[in-house]
Amino acid sequence: MAHTTRVLQSEWTKVRSVRSTLWTLFAAFIVTVGLSALICAFTNSGYDDFSAEEKATFDPTFISFAGMTLGQLAMIAFGVLVVANEYSTGMIRSSLSAVPQRGTFMACKLLVATALVLVVGMLTSFITFFVGQALLGDLGTSLGEPGVTRAVIGGGLYMTLITLFAMGVSFVLRSPLLAFGILMPFFFLISNILxxxxxxxxxxxxxxxxxxxxxxxxxxxxxxxxxxxxxxxGGLLIMVGWVIAALIAGYLVLKKRDA
Amino acid sequence: MIEAYGLTKRYGAKTAVYNLSFQVRPGAVTGFLGPNGSGKSTTMRMILGLDEPTSGQVTVGGYNFRNLPNAPRQVGALLDAKAVHSGRNARNHLLSLAQLSGIPARRVDEVLGVVGLQEVGSKRSKGFSLGMGQRLGIAAALLGDPQVLLFDEPVNGLDPEGILWVRNLMKRLASEGRTVFVSSHLMSEMAQTADHLIVIGRGQMMADTSVDNFIAQNSVGFARVRTPDGEPEQREKLGAALAAAGGQVQPEEDGALRVTGVPLPQISDLAHGADVRLWELSPHQASLEEAYMRMTQGAVDYRSTADQRTGLQTPAGPPAGYGAPGGAPPYGAPGGAGYPPQQPQPQGQPQPQQYAPPQGWQAPPAQAAAPTTTAAPTPEDHR
Incomplete structure (x- = not known):
């Protein structure tokens, strides 16, 4: 147990001592909040031009998370960097010679990164919601409405899960270039097109x-x-399934392959 | 104590390490020598449990590394000086490793002082030179004050002062009773640092012996004898006389003879008795580097070929035939890319192209005397 604490400490040092990982978290926050605010502001001013059908299904909560489609890319970048940089720098060999128990190493890395992303994700989710509602004015909703609190907390969970998914995939691909090259187009283009x-x-x-x-x-x-x-x-559960699959694949690769 | 039994590692069809068995004992610096790509780093990674051996096993202190209790306090390793996140500063890099092993943070500043990096501890390692990177890697290896230390090519990129420092550090660590295992491809470096040598080539064991023993066996003196050029029968005659006197005679690239086992005055007497004139009779000492190269000659993976510069020729050049000493046809003529043609080629090695020396470019004699080509090994020359 003492061992796990040490690995957690070490992972925390690794995360906080590199600027690029912290910048990506900051970018996720700024992009999500900024873009959502922009879209909410435009929606508020153009609402009168909406068709009746659009007005009927208008979701003021969901629209305040619109920036997340771009903000999530920064979160994915964070997940990729935290894991794949170990491989690209060769640090993985030092890490694994210090912690030969690879499962412990992976769990601690995931735990530290997830905790950090959960905090940033929740913060982002709540702030983008409040900013968005303020800009929507009369169209806005509040946390008291049914389902809204669930949606806002869900936004933070969504960002956390997407980062975990990226980390699992990075443990499989073991290269930041490869991981970026696959994850970014997938979430930015392919998923939207499909x-x-x-x-x-x-x-x-x-x-x-x-x-x-x-x-x-x-x-x-x-x-x-x-x-x-x-x-x-149900949707979140499907996503959790994907995350678990990615993490299991990552674990198997870490366990089996030579570092 | 590191012990390997029948250690083998295959990557697909390529066998990187084959059936290595050795012991690395405490209290001594053990040098691990081999040409590039001979499997040194693979062996080290297997010792550290990073690569899984295909067969055989290696233990540290009796344990498989992955089962070693508190591994980082037992074993310290420098594998790759560049294995540092370039955006992280030296102190934080060491701190993250120290925390992994439960080593107190103040130890980080101690080791930074030991390797002389205390001034740049808060600088990001992006700006580090190769030498500074090596020092940082050595600091990481020393963090846990371990009993077993592995260093992969620690002197790469270090200045002479740094090399001396590493050498003394290794010796001091060994004198404290630790197991020190250092890889290198420089025999001369190991001769000054190591107490024991393990030499591998193409992943196979070539020698496992003490340095003193290696020197005694391999740095034998020899005499170079040259008979007049253009009179091969004189050389035949002398060769026969020397062999009859119990000497070992090997042809040199330039037509001279390399004689061992017969003292210089006796060679002179024999020549006089056989009525052979001598153009040269000189004493020589085979260097350790030479002995090492002779040993690993058949096991070099990456061998350069002569630069023919075809297409870069200007018609004007030294006259054809320049530098070719006449009258030595039975023995390896110079310019043959330095390959003794009679040498048995190891399996899988592409047979080097024998080529006619292009006009206008001829390897000068000095090249033929380069260390790789001095010894034209006959099969019994392989120990």
Whole structure:
């Protein structure tokens, strides 16, 4: 047990002593809040031009998380850097010669990063919600409305889970370049395209980000296509499934392959 | 104490290390020598449990490394001086390693002082020179005050002062009763630092002996004897006389003879008796570097070929045939890329292309006398 505490301490030192990892967290916060605020402001001024259908399914909670589609990329970058930099720098060999128990090493790294991301994610989620609602003015909602608190806490969970997913994938790919090259286009483009094209939408619904972001919607049909076969928690559960799969794959690779 | 039994590592079809068995004892510096790519680093990574051996095993203090209780306090290692996040400063790098091992933070400043980096401890390692990186790596190895130390090429990139410092550090660590295992590809460096030598080539054991023993066996003196050029029969005659007197005679690249086992005055007497004139009779000492190269010659993975500079020639050049001493056809003529053609090639080694020396470019004789080419090993020359 004392051993685990030491590894946790060490991982904390690693995270806090590198500027790039901290910058990515800061970027996730700024981008999410800033972009959401911008979209909320535009929505507020252009609401009168919305069609009746759009007005009927308008989801003031979900719209205040709009910036997260970009902000999550910074979170993914954080997850990739924390894990894959060990490999690209060769630090992994020092780390693993000091902690030959690879499972412990991985668990501690994930725990430290997850704790940090959870704090930043929750902070981001709540602030982007409040800023967004303030800018929406009369259209806004409040934490007291049914489902809204769930959605805001869910936003923080979503950011945490997407980072965990990135870390699991990075443990498999073991290279920041490879991990960025696969994760970024996937979440920035492919997932959105699959979700928008009607032929592939049913598949796209089960991708981690598409399913997970359901937790942030409050009004049914608020997200494009209200025909999803799962609810907010069901969606989050699908995302958790993806995360667990990625982490197990990462663990197996770390365990089996030579460092 | 590090013990390896039948250690083998294959990467796909390539065998990096094959059937290595050795012991590294405490209280001595053990040098681990081999050409580039001979499996030194792979062996070290297997000792540290980073790579899983394909077969065989290696233990530290009787334990498989992954089962070693409190490993970082038992074993310290420098594997790669560049294995540092360049955006992290030296102190934080060491601190994260120290915390992993439960070593108090003040120890970080101690080791920074030991390696002489206390001034730059708060600088990001991005700006470190290779030598500073080596020192940081050595500091990391010393953190846990371990009984077993592994250093992979610790003097790479160090200045002469740094090399001397590393040498003394190794010796001091060994004199404190620790096990010190140092890899290098420089025989001369190891001859001054190590007490014991383990030499591998192509992943296989070539020698496991004390340095004194290695020197005694390999730095034998020899005489160089040259008979008049253009009269090969004189050389044949002398060679026969020397062999009859119990000497070992090997041809040199430039047509001279390398004679061992017969003292210089006797060579002169024999030549006089055989009515052979001598152009040269000189005493020589084979260097350890030479002995080491002879030992690993068949086991070098990355061998350079002569630069032919085809297409870069200007028609004007030294006259063709320049530098080729006449009258030595039976023995390896110079310019043959330095390969003794009769040497058995190890399996998998592409046969070097024998080529006609291009016109206008001829290897000068000095090149033929380069260390790799001095010894033209006959099969019994391999120990």
């Amino acid at each position: 979700g928008s094209v009607s032929a592939t939408r049913n598949v796209g619904h089960y991708l981690p980000d598409q399913a997970g972001s359901m937790i942030m919607s409050v009004v049914e049909g608020g997200m494009e296509g209200g025909d999803r076969p799962y609810g907010p928690w």
